[in-house]
Amino acid sequence: MRIITKAYAKINLFLNVLRKRLDGYHDIESIMQSVSLHDQLLFEKTEEGIFVSSDNGGLPTCEKNLVVKVAESFRKRYPQKWDGGVSIHIMKNIPISAGLAGGSTDAAATIVSLSRLFDLNLSYEEMKEIAEDVGCDVAFCLRGGTALVRGKGEVVTQLDPLPKTWIVLATIPGEVSTKEVYDRFDQIGHPSTTDIHTFIEGMYQSFNGRVYQEMENVLEGVTATQYPAIREIKSLALKKGAAAAVMSGSGSTVFCVCSSLKKAQEVYGALASHVRDVFITSTVDRGLEMEVMK
Secondary structure (H helix, E strand, C coil), rough: CCCEEEEEEEEEEEEEEEEEEECCCCCEEEEEEEEEEEEEEEEEEEEEEEEEECCCCCCCCCCCCCHHHHHHHHHHHHHCCCCCCCEEEEECCCCCCCCCHHHHHHHHHHHHHHHHCCCCCHHHHHHHHHHHCCCHHHHHHHHHCEEEEEEEEEEEEEEECCCEEEEEEEEECCCCHHHHHHHHHHHCCCCCCCCHHHHHHHHHHHCCCCCHHHEECCHHHHCCCCCCCHHHHHHCCCCCCCEEEEECCCCCEEEEECCCCCHHHHHHHHHHCCCCCEEEEEEEECEEEEEEEE
């Protein structure tokens, strides 16, 4: 059996940081949204071991990779079903450490795919338990789509899908350290005063209108202080007609909401001359898409 799974990236339509927790993480409230940019992972059984490879030489394939952590977790949790080993090849399209949950969505794809590959038939709650042990955004990526996310990322409430919307992603060079951004936010950042339920109501009443201006990421000011190119990309996108431009996660990607494919192409053309990693995407209603080949 071979399994090929698409693992979709995410953006944060809204991100508020509430407080630092005693365990060192932060309580957040966010509206996360899957977009069509995706990695593709190939899973195959082997006689023994865990082998992870990638077409991206900059991606670690050791225990630093969440995919490896998931596979190791499966081997320890389900030794009676782990008959042999697994080979996982990651075809990487999502930029690394860019606020798009590239590592988390690959981890989610691994959870779902290994459950099928080793005939475990895990429930969503069982998979979510593994996800919470691996990383903060992994639980959202299991289902994806549109969701309200709270806690440190483990409290996920699915929301109705949004209308298909064109999004241009622009990632500035350099990997952003999520830990460093949150540490600086603890020193100089301020939580949003926007009520997230009010934001959600507006999102469904007029997602193609006023709510664009209410999108907010409280980490943006912190990251942009160190990476001024974020503000430059936002300014250029808005000048070219994007309805809104907001940083995703802790950076370093700006997502630009566009009213049509034509407008997205115009924004793409303007941004492509300034940064290398630019993508035209659209919103999608799922986080993963699995194909099983006998």
